[in-house]
Amino acid sequence: MTTRPAPRTRLPRWAGAGAAVLLVLGAATACSSSAGGAGSGSGSAPGEPSGTVTVFAAASLTESFTTLGERFEKANPGTEVTFSFGGSDSLAAGITSGAPADVFASASPRTMKIVTDAGDASGTPATFVRNQLEIATLPGNPHRVSSLRDLTDPELKVVLCDKGVPCGAAAQTALDASGLELTPVSYEQDVKSALTKVQLKEADAALVYRTDVRAAGDKVEGVDFPEAAEAVNDYPIALLENAPNAEAAEAFIAYVRSGEGRRVLADAGFLAP
Structure with missing residues (x-):
């Protein structure tokens, strides 16, 4: 069945x-x-x-x-x-x-x-x-995102999960650990919705789980960042x-x-x- x-x-x-x-x-x-x-x-x-x-x-x-x-x-x-x-x-x-x-x-x-x-x-x-966070970017990483700090570039459209859901809470923990502030273009209700924004080119990057980056295959590219170790769920x-x-x-x-x-x-x- x-x-x-x-x-x-x-x-x-x-x-x-x-x-x-x-x-x-x-x-x-x-x-x-x-x-x-x-x-x-x-x-x-x-x-x-x-x-x-x-x-x-x-x-x-x-x-x-x-x-x-x-x-x-x-x-x-x-x-x-x-x-x-x-x-x-x-x-x-x-x-x-x-x-x-x-x-x-x-x-x-x-x-x-x-x-x-x-x-x-x-x-x-x-x-x-x-599970651990990863930065999801467009294929080929056209904006050359290499760190969490890069996401604070005001020219980048970044998406986060809502702070009330686990992926959003983990993202906030990672940002707090790095001393960074980030204003996303949107907060999404779950991690798949955040990743979809990147896949549809409605966002340049998103903070999601590395498992979701892997599941998306060649539709996105993943970027590791050290602060993710502070926010493992x-x-x-x-x-x-x-x-x-x-x-x-x-x-x-x-x-x-x-x-x-x-x-x-x-x-x-x-x-x-």
């Missing part, structure tokens, strides 16, 4: 939590209907994971988690993994507002804490990878308290943390926890 991640549920800035919950609920329902519903046996032996697992995951995990979902399904016939990818803060807000999900994988402990403080996580979240993952399919969710989390999961994540550019 092929994983078809739910269209990136861009949970808005939560102008209305109820509307956002309905948005996610609709996406989850649409995805699960093709699998016969969460918890459906689909002929699986007792004790084996089955049914739909709904995963809320940080946008920077899109490519690697999609791959892991496909491999998990192949290893566990009768399962289907559906995803909602987006900014970790928006996903956390959706969970605490009642959006149905089994697993939350966040791009920072801070956003995971929103969920644990609300009592919506089952057990203690585990850090499964880490831990990524925690947790089973959710009211998970509709807790057994399969636990199996998926174990798979993410297995040797196979670590290899896929390392190939994507993530750091070991």
Whole structure:
């Protein structure tokens, strides 16, 4: 069975939590209907994971988690993994507002804490990878960006993630560590949106994760900078308290943390926890 991640549920800035919950609920329902519903046996032996697992995951995990979902399904016939990818803060807000999900994988402990403080996580979240920032420029780096300081050039159009999401908070930490101030042309709700601005040539550079630069291939060029070491993000993952399919969710989390999961994540550019 092929994983078809739910269209990136861009949970808005939560102008209305109820509307956002309905948005996610609709996406989850649409995805699960093709699998016969969460918890459906689909002929699986007792004790084996089955049914739909709904995963809320940080946008920077899109490519690697999609791959892991496909491999998990192949290893566990009768399962289907559906995803909602987006900014970790928006996903956390959706969970605490009642959006149905089994697993939350966040791009920072801070956003995971929103969920644990609300009592919506089952057990203690585990850090499964880490991620580091990189400067994304246009292919060929036409503006010859070589450092974080170069981004302060007023002639450059630079994009950052919103300060409320992990990639934006990490960018601010790196800027603070360097003593630099930067006024971007826009703040984006998640890292994929920031990177897209560069890909569409609407910006000259963006501060994003190096995993996203790698996933973009030749559409952008990455530039390392030393201050990134001051802003490495831990990524925690947790089973959710009211998970509709807790057994399969636990199996998926174990798979993410297995040797196979670590290899896929390392190939994507993530750091070991």
